[in-house]
Amino acid sequence: MAEPTDARTLSQCPYCGVGCGLEMLPPAVAGQSVRRDAEGTPMWTARGSRSHPSSLGQVCIKGATVGETLSRGRLSQPLYRSSLEEDFQPIPWEAAFDLLVDRLRTILDTRGAGAIAMYGSGQFHTEDYYLAQKLFKGALGTNNFDANSRLCMSSAVAGYTRSLGSDGPPCCYEDLDHCSVAFLIGTNTADCHPVLFQRLLKRKKRQPRSVTIVVVDPRATDTSKAADLHLAIAPGTDLALLHGIAHLVLRQGGFDSDFIEEATDDFAAYGQLVAEWTPERVAGVCGIPEKQLRAVARLWGSQKGILSLWSMGVNQRREGTAVVGGLINLHLLTGEIGRPGAGPFSLTGQPNAMGGREAGGLAHLLPGYRLVANGEHRAVVEQAWGFAPGSIAPEPGLTAWQQVEAIEAGALDLWWVAATNPLVSLPNLERVKAAMARCPLVVLSEAYAATETAHYAHLLLPASQWSEKAGAMTNSERRVTYCPAFRPRHGQSRPDWEVFAELGRRLGFTEQFRYGSSAEVYAEFAALTAGRVCDVSGLSHALLQREGPQQWPFPSGSQPSSASRRLYGDLCFPTPSGRARFVAEQPLGLAEPACEAYPLVLTVGRYLGQWHTMTRTAKAERLQAMHPEPLLEIHPQDAQRFGIDDGDLASITSRRSRITAKVQVTDRIRPGSVFLPMHWGFSQELACEANALMHEQACPISGQPELKATAVCVAPAAAVHRPREQPLGSDPASHAGDATRSSGHRSSRDDQGGPSRATC
Numbered sequence: 175m176a177e178p179t180d181a182r183t184l185s186q187c188p189y190c191g192v193g194c195g196l197e198m199l200p201p202a203v204a205g206q207s208v209r210r211d212a213e214g215t216p217m218w219t220a221r222g223s224r225s226h227p228s229s230l231g232q233v234c235i236k237g238a239t240v241g242e243t244l245s246r247g248r249l250s251q252p253l254y255r256s257s258l259e260e261d262f263q264p265i266p267w268e269a270a271f272d273l274l275v276d277r278l279r280t281i282l283d284t285r286g287a288g289a290i291a292m293y294g295s296g297q298f299h300t301e302d303y304y305l306a307q308k309l310f311k312g313a314l315g316t317n318n319f320d321a322n323s324r325l326c327m328s329s330a331v332a333g334y335t336r337s338l339g340s341d342g343p344p345c346c347y348e349d350l351d352h353c354s355v356a357f358l359i360g361t362n363t364a365d366c367h368p369v370l371f372q373r374l375l376k377r378k379k380r381q382p383r384s385v386t387i388v389v390v391d392p393r394a395t396d397t398s399k400a401a402d403l404h405l406a407i408a409p410g411t412d413l414a415l416l417h418g419i420a421h422l423v424l425r426q427g428g429f430d431s432d433f434i435e436e437a438t439d440d441f442a443a444y445g446q447l448v449a450e451w452t453p454e455r456v457a458g459v460c461g462i463p464e465k466q467l468r469a470v471a472r473l474w475g476s477q478k479g480i481l482s483l484w485s486m487g488v489n490q491r492r493e494g495t496a497v498v499g500g501l502i503n504l505h506l507l508t509g510e511i512g513r514p515g516a517g518p519f520s521l522t523g524q525p526n527a528m529g530g531r532e533a534g535g536l537a538h539l540l541p542g543y544r545l546v547a548n549g550e551h552r553a554v555v556e557q558a559w560g561f562a563p564g565s566i567a568p569e570p571g572l573t574a575w576q577q578v579e580a581i582e583a584g585a586l587d588l589w590w591v592a593a594t595n596p597l598v599s600l601p602n603l604e605r606v607k608a609a610m611a612r613c614p615l616v617v618l619s620e621a622y623a624a625t626e627t628a629h630y631a632h633l634l635l636p637a638s639q640w641s642e643k644a645g646a647m648t649n650s651e652r653r654v655t656y657c658p659a660f661r662p663r664h665g666q667s668r669p670d671w672e673v674f675a676e677l678g679r680r681l682g683f684t685e686q687f688r689y690g691s692s693a694e695v696y697a698e699f700a701a702l703t704a705g706r707v708c709d710v711s712g713l714s715h716a717l718l719q720r721e722g723p724q725q726w727p728f729p730s731g732s733q734p735s736s737a738s739r740r741l742y743g744d745l746c747f748p749t750p751s752g753r754a755r756f757v758a759e760q761p762l763g764l765a766e767p768a769c770e771a772y773p774l775v776l777t778v779g780r781y782l783g784q785w786h787t788m789t790r791t792a793k794a795e796r797l798q799a800m801h802p803e804p805l806l807e808i809h810p811q812d813a814q815r816f817g818i819d820d821g822d823l824a825s826i827t828s829r830r831s832r833i834t835a836k837v838q839v840t841d842r843i844r845p846g847s848v849f850l851p852m853h854w855g856f857s858q859e860l861a862c863e864a865n866a867l868m869h870e871q872a873c874p875i876s877g878q879p880e881l882k883a884t885a886v887c888v889a890p891a892a893a894v895h896r897p898r899e900q901p902l903g904s905d906p907a908s909h910a911g912d913a914t915r916s917s918g919h920r921s922s923r924d925d926q927g928g929p930s931r932a933t934c
């Protein structure tokens with residue numbers, strides 16, 4: 175660790191997509207003793223940065239404790255084993271690069287570029303994302319780059335593009351101060367976007383009548399507690415609800431005919447479709463009282479300033495894109511877009527999922543919100559990258575789940591996972607494990623040791639993480655923040671972008687990957703966005719450092735400003751006609767609804783103080799104390815029906831697997847539904863592999879799996895919860911000097927008999 179200094183550093187929080195500004199204080203500020211983490215390592219301390227326009231000095235408990243998590247349990251050096259049965263051995267970076275170059279060349283010569291894929295993450299910086307695109311889509315010639323955004327925001331991306339002509343959330347956080355109705359659907363904002371939620375809550379407390387809060391969520395959450403109206407709809411019935419609202423708005427004359435006439439296309443088919451969705455029918459399908467539906471429709475039909483906020487309850491559906499479309503339809507019907515306090519606003523999950531979209535970080539995208547399938551787009555990018563025409567393949571690459579299927583089919587020889595932990599977060603985990611166990615080479619770029627995915631990898635590359643590498647991130651309101659390197663790199667770790675650039679050069683593309691700094695990478699990326707909706711061609715690391723965070727669009731020559739901006743104030747949309755489009759789709763409901771054998775719908779989500787697979791948050795004592803264990807939430811009626819008591823261990827079985835978890839009997843959840851957190855993977859002491867139960871059926875447009883619902887049955891579990899051994903080599907944590915040891919290869923899978931074969 176470097177000598178303590180007095181330098182305070184401004185950055186963006188590396189957790190959620192609110193993207194709060196953090197002020198990081200060094201381990202010792204003048205006159206104070208050195209602050210240390212639980213292992214005694216000097217530690218930077220975070221507090222809210224008042225100068226950041228997105229968060230105005232606020233911060234939640236995850237952001238506030240991030241300093242405690244940055245050094246503990248890290249992966250320090252490259253490790254390799256040629257098979258999963260062997261122990262990991264340290265190898266020099268030089269050898270790791272030689273191995274990669276050798277294997278890539280062999281695969282390119284024998285099987286072609288299609289046998290290589292990368293699965294990346296919204297936790298990359300924009301520079302990491304951008305160079306991964308250049309390496310895979312440009313140099314290697316495969317579009318097989320996908321990111322965990324496929325599990326997260328891809329329905330929003332597809333929905334915006336279909337309805338408005340382009341990706342890009344049109345709103346800004348200031349809209350929370352101006353809206354008269356906050357329509358929160360499929361989002362537990364209180365736990366998952368806490369600083370935004372507090373902003374809304376403070377306003378509501380100060381002036382209770384200035385804003386009506388509506389929450390649509392099958393569960394009662396800390397978000398719904400603040401609602402004037404909570405619609406606890408049956409899981410997967412959102413689209414019926416949205417059509418039912420439209421039906422009443424149309425019937426009662428609350429629509430904006432001028433807006434529809436001037437700024438939209440395809441209204442007729444939509445009007446016909448929603449005519450079928452009568453209040454009686456919708457109330458029945460959604461399982462809510464008709465008067466609740468009428469109350470919410472009255473708000474949509476009468477109020478000006480309707481702001482919709484949504485997240486995974488909407489996106490993670492096999493009809494995710496259709497539900498996003500259904501929500502945007504309501505904004506088009508009422509003209510509630512492009513004005514202060516109005517619009518459809520997706521809350522991005524990860525800190526830089528937005529930057530990832532800008533950089534082209536999904537299998538069908540290219541930088542600057544361009545499309546792989548568009549020949550002109552490919553030509554522009556090939557030229558900017560300095561590759562021959564035709565270098566970028568014309569077909570979209572494999573999505574996250576398609577990559578798993580390709581490994582299963584023996585079609586992928588090298589799977590490179592970076593900044594994501596798929597052995598907790600992908601659905602149908604036993605299938606993913608089996609696939610990975612047969613992949614000839616699994617490479618994992620990770621900041622921390624002993625993640626679940628590391629147990630199934632051959633080559634571990636230690637990644638320098640946020641705070642150790644300089645880069646840019648974009649938050650949900652399109653604001654870009656420069657995140658400096660203010661701590662030394664951990665051990666031999668390297669920033670992901672540097673690894674991609676080095677590999678590019680070693681593959682012979684010396685000119686294309688010659689960068690002296692991440693500022694140069696950003697400059698090249700920014701230039702490539704000129705003229706696009708997400709134009710950041712006027713931004714640079716230097717400008718962001720000098721002027722602070724900036725919102726896009728920020729074309730070359732723009733003046734820096736902290737004032738909030740919105741898209742589509744001119745009601746001109748980036749479609750061929752310049753008008754937004756209504757989309758008309760019939761609701762489908764859940765891909766795997768409850769049935770006799772599996773009578774409950776399991777939904778999986780998040781806790782306030784845990785982040786995803788807990789590689790960071792498990793290292794902060796305060797956060798662990800908030801959520802010491804995963805709990806199965808079940809309604810008292812269901813608990814009684816299945817003979818389960820509060821505090822019991824229950825076994826939860828789906829068509830794919832069976833796990834056990836401790837029970838919390840609560841009326842926060844609807845009868846017929848149960849809830850589990852997503853966080854505890856098989857490496858955790860209290861493993862609870864919720865995603866072993868989930869299916870992978872996905873939205874056909876966005877490819878986003880329905881991670882919010884699967885049919886299960888529950889029963890009291892046998893008292894003994896036996897860990898299951900997995901036949902896989904050594905624990906990578908044993909090679910990380912300062913690593914907390916993982917608890918071994920545990921699985922929460924109940925091995926008393928495997929999944930029930932019942933079908934229905």
Ligand SMILES: Nc1nc2c(c(=O)[nH]1)N[C@H]1C(S)=C(S)[C@@H](COP(=O)(O)OP(=O)(O)OC[C@H]3O[C@@H](n4cnc5c(=O)[nH]c(N)nc54)[C@H](O)[C@@H]3O)O[C@H]1N2
Nearest residue numbers: 360361362366409410485486487523524779780782785786
């Ligand atoms: N504390 C914390 N914050 C986070 C994260 C974290 O791990 N921890 N992760 C970040 C990321 S990447 C993301 S994507 C966001 C996710 O943010 P959210 O989407 O807000 O979080 P979830 O808990 O996954 O799900 C939200 C809600 O969807 C509801 N839901 C389930 N089924 C349905 C349905 O059929 N209809 C409706 N309307 N709602 C339904 C659930 O009951 C749940 O309350 O959070 C970000 N912020």
Ligand SMILES: Nc1nc2c(c(=O)[nH]1)N[C@H]1C(S)=C(S)[C@@H](COP(=O)(O)OP(=O)(O)OC[C@H]3O[C@@H](n4cnc5c(=O)[nH]c(N)nc54)[C@H](O)[C@@H]3O)O[C@H]1N2
Nearest residue numbers: 325326593594595599619620621637639778786787789881
């Ligand atoms: N059932 C169900 N499943 C879900 C969800 C759900 O709601 N329900 N949510 C889905 C969603 S929205 C998401 S976003 C995913 C999240 O799931 P994951 O992406 O698997 O979750 P993380 O734990 O955030 O994984 C990020 C990893 O990157 C590592 N890391 C951090 N910084 C760096 C870096 O700079 N470089 C590198 N190389 N590594 C780094 C971290 O240590 C961590 O292991 O889960 C999805 N899965």
Ligand code: SF4
Nearest residue numbers: 187189190194234237
């Ligand atoms: S709200 Fe999100 S971005 Fe802000 S401090 Fe909390 S985790 Fe970080």
Ligand SMILES: [Mo]
Nearest residue numbers: 325326523524
């Ligand atoms: Mo996410």
